[in-house]
Every structure is written in structure tokens, then in C-alpha cells.
Amino acid sequence: xxxxTEPILSIQNLNKTFAxxxxxxxxxxxxxxxxxxxxxxxxxxxxxxxxxxxICGIVQANSGTVTVAGYDIARDYRKTRSxxxxxxxxxxxxxxxxxxxxxxFSRGLFGKKANSAHIEKVLKALSLWDKKDNMLMTLSGGMxxxxxxxxxxxxxxxxLFLDEPTAGVDVSLRxxxxxxxxxxxxxxxxxxxxxxxxxxxEEIADRVGVINAGEIILVEDKTELMSKLGKKQVSLDLCxxxxxxxxxxxxxxxxxxxxxxxxxxxxxSLGDRTGITSLLDDLKAADIYFxxxxxxxxxxxDIFVNLVEESS
Amino acid sequence: MNFYAxxxxxxxxxxxxxxxxxxxxxxxxxxxxxxxxxFGAAIGSRITEVGGVSYGAFIVPGLIMLNLLMHxxxxxxxxxxxxxxxxxxxxxxxxxxxxxxVVLGYVGAAATKSIILxxxxxxxxxxxxPLRIEHPVIMLxxxxxxxxxxxxxxxxxxxxxxxFEKLSIVPSLIVTPLVFLGGSFxxxxxxxxxxxxxTLFNPVLYLVSGLRWSFYxxxxxxxxxxxxxxxxxxxxxxxIVLYMFKTGYKLRT
Ligand SMILES: Nc1ncnc2c1ncn2[C@@H]1O[C@H](COP(=O)(O)OP(=O)(O)OP(=O)(O)O)[C@@H](O)[C@H]1O
Ligand SMILES: [Mg+2]
Numbered sequence: 001x002x003x004x005t006e007p008i009l010s011i012q013n014l015n016k017t018f019a020x021x022x023x024x025x026x027x028x029x030x031x032x033x034x035x036x037x038x039x040x041x042x043x044x045x046x047x048x049x050x051x052x053x054x055i056c057g058i059v060q061a062n063s064g065t066v067t068v069a070g071y072d073i074a075r076d077y078r079k080t081r082s083x084x085x086x087x088x089x090x091x092x093x094x095x096x097x098x099x100x101x102x103x104x105f106s107r108g109l110f111g112k113k114a115n116s117a118h119i120e121k122v123l124k125a126l127s128l129w130d131k132k133d134n135m136l137m138t139l140s141g142g143m144x145x146x147x148x149x150x151x152x153x154x155x156x157x158x159x160l161f162l163d164e165p166t167a168g169v170d171v172s173l174r175x176x177x178x179x180x181x182x183x184x185x186x187x188x189x190x191x192x193x194x195x196x197x198x199x200x201x202e203e204i205a206d207r208v209g210v211i212n213a214g215e216i217i218l219v220e221d222k223t224e225l226m227s228k229l230g231k232k233q234v235s236l237d238l239c240x241x242x243x244x245x246x247x248x249x250x251x252x253x254x255x256x257x258x259x260x261x262x263x264x265x266x267x268x269s270l271g272d273r274t275g276i277t278s279l280l281d282d283l284k285a286a287d288i289y290f291x292x293x294x295x296x297x298x299x300x301x302d303i304f305v306n307l308v309e310e311s312s
Numbered sequence: 313m314n315f316y317a318x319x320x321x322x323x324x325x326x327x328x329x330x331x332x333x334x335x336x337x338x339x340x341x342x343x344x345x346x347x348x349x350x351f352g353a354a355i356g357s358r359i360t361e362v363g364g365v366s367y368g369a370f371i372v373p374g375l376i377m378l379n380l381l382m383h384x385x386x387x388x389x390x391x392x393x394x395x396x397x398x399x400x401x402x403x404x405x406x407x408x409x410x411x412x413x414v415v416l417g418y419v420g421a422a423a424t425k426s427i428i429l430x431x432x433x434x435x436x437x438x439x440x441x442p443l444r445i446e447h448p449v450i451m452l453x454x455x456x457x458x459x460x461x462x463x464x465x466x467x468x469x470x471x472x473x474x475x476f477e478k479l480s481i482v483p484s485l486i487v488t489p490l491v492f493l494g495g496s497f498x499x500x501x502x503x504x505x506x507x508x509x510x511t512l513f514n515p516v517l518y519l520v521s522g523l524r525w526s527f528y529x530x531x532x533x534x535x536x537x538x539x540x541x542x543x544x545x546x547x548x549x550x551x552i553v554l555y556m557f558k559t560g561y562k563l564r565t
Binding site for chain 2 (some may be wrong): 053059060079080086090095097108
């Protein structure tokens, strides 16, 4: 096997059925390369947290194998877990512990020698330095979220799982978080994050995976995904309402809005010809005039919603 | 061996005690003093001697046992129940630690607290009665083994319990009666023959008897039987903890 192309994380045929008989993961296969940022999208209950928990050792899978940096997560759990950092979705922290102590605890727990300089660096990066002596219960929700991230970073993981890192985090902090993720990537850290904010995936991910009902329904390079599935639309605000779309325009994929004063034309942005010029000519020929024209590009969000609807 | 992890858990748990110093240390000292005043002074004035020692001195090993048992169980059960309850247990479950290391950290800390507590009670007792200890090494060994064993039992309880009621039911409904019926504050010779035989099925009797022997060389059962029993029980508890972690029982879904 070539060391360069060997994935840092490899999931094969992973299945999980909970004690109550509910199958939360259905034959998951996924490979992630070192230094990648991959965003897992999926509706509530899709299985994102279950997948992460199975990799980190919190949930026991029923079958399948997972390797991290070539080590099996069950057999070589010491090796794999010391490489992994986990930021859980739930905001669970000790109440009476101080920010500083909880980071020292995490670092020790993961088998790393004490290193105040590193902890100081992490706290400063997450704007928690002035809170270092605060008890955790005195922090706001967003600060607790950052403490959880700081705890995961305290032991210098090579693979970082962020389970909805920006839930309940304000906009400026979210931007800070994206910056930190980018910096970690530059340091060679592999990042797997889940999110419900599609713009977050659009902003920072290299690849996007979509999970629905326990299955991975798609894993794609983000830009490829967007251009492949990306549709462009032109909407025309008509001067006069139109009763129906004239026969002469039947060749175009046109849609008339409910109040009959807007036409929407959908085309493939990657096609050789978009057909816009001829449409405009044909509109004129049919005596249809418009006041305004807008183009719309579908976002990852639209793509995502379509995918999930199709699969279920 | 992930030594740093053991230390991290151990220190975390000891820090938790420092925050609840009153509850952990002052409360037992007060309750012990009350026992001496009520049992020692009030009852002791009627029962003068048991097996050649004054009643006040006679109850010291029983009192120490009572506290070791109760506090070992509650310390260790809380130590693992709270993270489960609050959700912070995710970190221990996802950490590169073996069961032995987790046990060393949590149970080690709980046992340490119990041992300190036992010694504090012993010190408190000397304010009330003149104390003699015939076999200090065996006494310490007993305190040590009991603290570890019942911290292990508490740990099992904390993993098993999924609500606060279950957490408190074992100490209050099982351990307390066993301690009081196990000859902590009386000699089983004082009981009718039938109840003497029944008491032999009470495991706490073997502990109290063993500890008392290390103080005054008086015992209801042979000291070796006591030592073997507590060691066997310790191994049993440890095996159960190992099994729980191996299967993920109530820890990993
Ligand atoms: N311990 C459990 N026992 C039974 N079912 C469970 C358990 N944990 C999770 N599930 C179920 O498994 C499914 C997947 O849950 P999971 O938490 O992985 O979803 P998710 O994709 O992370 O959702 P969200 O976006 O809401 O965080 C859900 O239907 C959930 O109810
Ligand atoms: Mg989730």
C-alpha cells in the first residue's frame, strides 16, 4: 500500500443497530484522506452522531471495520483514540471545574505530558484566555462550545471530529471557528464536521457527504458537486401577466408563477449552449416583454434538500 | 500504561473532594462524635465491657467499618454516575485508556478518600477513649482492602444505576442494615443462638470482626477467614467491572 494515498480514516461496511432494534447505520463506507475537511450533512436523526460515536469508541458497531491511520479502532484503540479529538454535539461540561483545569484533564486523559504553553495557545486561539480561571458553569453556551473544542485540541489530535461545532454560536464566532478550522487544516489536521448550516459546508469543506436514514447517499468533492448538480435559473418579471405559456415556447423548460407575472427558465449551467439567446428571441416573437431579469444559482442547500427528498 | 490518564482522573476526583471538604471530612467527624456520645457514653454506662474491652473502645472498629463502607460506595458510585448523568463520560469513553486505568483513577481516588476518612475517625476516637491497636499493619491492611473493595462495588453501582434512586438504594437499603446487623455495635454472643447463626451469613460481620481483631485480638470469626473473604470479594468486584467495560454495559450503547 502506498503511504501517500492510504486514507487516514477508512470505514468499511459499518453497521449499527441499537438495542431497541433501530438500525441507525446501514453499511457505511467512507474513506477520508489526511488533511481533508469533510462536512457531513443530513437531517435530524440521519445517523451523523452515531457514525462519529462509533469511530470514537462511544457506540459499539455491530459489524464492519474502521481504521484510523492504518490502525483498527477496536484492536489498536489506544493508538487510534490518542490520534482522535472529539467535540460532541451535546454541551456537557463539569460545572465546578475551571476552564484551565478541564483542559489539563483532557490532555492527561489522552496520554499527553502536561504542556502549559500548548494549553495557553489553544485557549488564546479560541478567545478563552480571559476565562481560564472561570468555573465552567459560569460560561455562556457559546463559550462552553468553545471549551469543548479547546478540550479536544488540548491533546493535539491528528483527526478532529466536530459534531455541529457552530450550533448556537453567533455569526462572528462562527467565522472565527471557520478560521481555526482552516488553520488546523494547514497544520495537517483532518477534520470531519457535521452541520446543519449548509453555508458552513460550502465555506470550509473540501468534500461533502450526505447521510440520510443511516445511509451515505453521496460523497463528492464540494465544487464538483455544486457544478454537477448545480442548476441555473433565469427569472423574468413580465410587464403583463400571461394566461398560459404560448405553444411557441413549449421547447423550453419554463415555469409560470402562480400570479402569472413571472417566468422561470431552468438550464444546465455546464451545457454548451444555455439557450438564453434564443429564448429571448422567441419571447420577443411571442410579444412577451419583461421588466427585469435575474439569474439564480442553486446552492448546496437546494442540492441537499433535493437529494434527501429523492432518497426518502 | 497510560499513566497520565490515571493521574488525570485521580487528580480530578481528588479535586472534587476538596470542593466538598465539609461533606467529605467534617460531616463524618461530627457523626462519629455523636456515635461516641450516644453509644459510648449513654449505652456504655450500662454495658461496661465486651470481650474484655470497654464498650466505647469496642465500637471503634465497627464505626470505622460503617464509614469506610458507606463512603467508599457513595464516593465511587458518584464518581462514575455523575459523568454518565451529565454526559461528560463521553470523554473517558473516547480516551485511549484501558479498564484497569479507569479503575485505578476512579476507584483509587475513592479508596484514598475512604482511607483518609478511616484515619480521621480513628483520630477522632482517641479524643473519647484510650485506644490500643495490637496489630497496626493488619489494621491498615484491612482498611486498605475494605476501601478498595467497596469502592469497586460503588463503581459497579454507579455504572448500573440509571437514576438517583437506584444510586441511593443500595447504600441505604442494603449496606446500612448489614452494618448494623453485622456486629458493629455489639458482639454476636449477645444474640440468641438462632440469630447468631443468621449473622454468619452477613458479609459485614467478617469485616468488622477482622478489623476488631487487629485492634483487640477479639473476633467472631478467624482473622484468616476475614482476610480471605474480603480479598475474594475484591477480586469478584474487579471481575465484574472488567466485564462491564468489556461488554460496554450501560456505558457504551
Ligand atoms: N441509544 C440509542 N438507542 C436507540 N436509538 C438511538 C440511540 N441513539 C440514537 N438513536 C437513533 O439513531 C438515529 C440517529 O441518531 P443520530 O444522533 O446519529 O442522528 P444525527 O444525524 O446526529 O441527528 P442530529 O442532526 O439531530 O444530531 C436516530 O433515529 C436516533 O433516534
Ligand atoms: Mg447529531
